[in-house]
Amino acid sequence: MKRYTVAVVGATGMVGRTLLAILEERTFPVGTLRPLASARSAGKTVRFCGKDLPIAILDETSFDGVDIALFSAGSAVSERFAPIAAQAGAVVIDNTSHFRYQDEIPLVVPEVNREAIFRHRGIIANPNCSTAQLVLVLAAIHRREPVQRMVVSTYQSVSGAGYSLVEELHRQTRQGLDGERPQTADGGPAIAFNVIPRIDRFLDGGQTKEEMKMLWETHKILGDESIGVCCTCVRVPVNVGHAESVNLTFQRPVSPEEIRHWLGDAPGVVVMDDPKQNLFPTPATIAGSDPVAVGRIRQDTSHECGINLWVVADNLRKGAALNAVQIAEEYIKGP
């Protein structure tokens, strides 16, 4: 069996470490693993398949001989180094937003638009965490009965912003438990014991970029701009796991039973929905697992053609590292 030289850029970050764990869990055919990071990580090692591998410092020569380069080190790093990696002959799977909205760059959730992988010209984009989990569920429904409009409010964990916000949450939480008012560096609202209705920066018109990412990426992955998408993205004091309260409207009445049936067949989705047993997914209970979990499937009380869902996934897995490794798996299988 062919084995691949795989570079992981940003190997010491939260997504980077999850990439290593998932490559190992899924026994991806890695010949050589090349963990790369910035000079700040010099001297560090990462664990992979029982070995401690030294971090190499990312530079222009890092990608010689690399087959697959998984990038998760921020947009600026991808902007500069992803073209270098592609030029060196690697296929880049990029977890940042830098290339996602360029027409010629495929944006892929393998269960939804696997075929787009093979249109790549060296770079394949991995979607935003909150989009990946949602579009997987949406696609399974939309191919059965077209969704006209989707109104989403998110409950996004701090790990979506990396280690620094996880540490910040814990530092502020200790202050809060000690009876102090949690302090932030910039004087903005604390995240400990709070929720913050802003992720990424504000754009003209009052949406945040995170909210628009969900619209742009849903349209691109489904290849269908007819679906109305409206999002409110909110950071919550949860470590790992994003939840989404989703309202869908259709042209005809659709029953919760139909939705359960369609989602029951959908790859990568698990239905966890039994009010009588108090069963529904929560971020803390699904963190560490791969499938996107859906519960609270019920009729909309305001619209006869509406359905509500509660969609939860591990944002480091399906929302980032798992989806990237799945793209790599499909890539090596070929069209």
Added chain:
Amino acid sequence: MKRYTVAVVGATGMVGRTLLAILEERTFPVGTLRPLASARSAGKTVRFCGKDLPIAILDETSFDGVDIALFSAGSAVSERFAPIAAQAGAVVIDNTSHFRYQDEIPLVVPEVNREAIFRHRGIIANPNCSTAQLVLVLAAIHRREPVQRMVVSTYQSVSGAGYSLVEELHRQTRQGLDGERPQTADGGPAIAFNVIPRIDRFLDGGQTKEEMKMLWETHKILGDESIGVCCTCVRVPVNVGHAESVNLTFQRPVSPEEIRHWLGDAPGVVVMDDPKQNLFPTPATIAGSDPVAVGRIRQDTSHECGINLWVVADNLRKGAALNAVQIAEEYIKGP
């Protein structure tokens, strides 16, 4: 000036203590304050206007001579004792859900339906916390331009469930910070570092009672069942302050500027909305203040007649104690 004998039932609870604080802050004309609670609070005192008042144990004779009885000790206590208080000549303002859906019981947010107060037959109901803050904002808009449909996802703090859940959050949070998995008494999902899409019990059809309360109470307070209401109620690890992500649809396009203008005129509402200054309300920043704060006012990206709002209030104040005291204030002013 006439002074009133005011009983506070459940005086040692979170809402009870807030009732005392607000009666004092607003210099409600209290002649005698009678703090009442169950036998579990025997021997305790509560602070009111610089004095420590002993708790009296609630019984059938507690309401002799009482003018106004503010109840916040759970539905079972209201069911049993509110009729006794009314029979004794007091007007009851009840914070539980027990009487809210009875046709002859007024359900009041004074800024919205003050006139209903004077139809009382001894008992006036105070709405659910998540409804009170929302209906105040909704009414200010709906009287200008009819709202056709409202889709809401909530972010509700633990104080909405009383001291026990606040203490439970803190206990679990310490476990989480210590690297343990937070444990719950019933084996259900923890609230520390998590969000839980269930408040109150599940009803047939898969809605929770909290979700249906928002529908029933919005219709009753506005006196208008034409508005479609669809809610997803979620508990979040916040101490005090409920937030709501609200999507409104109208028959015609309505601009964010119109909404800002209408809310700017609305009593009890404050607009905190300036993306350029990173200004929006959060639960932790508005806890302890009276107005309902609205931010993130923006066009719906999925519907040309849609608007999004982010509505935040102190659930112990406008969501409970403040609204109850405002009802009492209007009651003594008369029709």
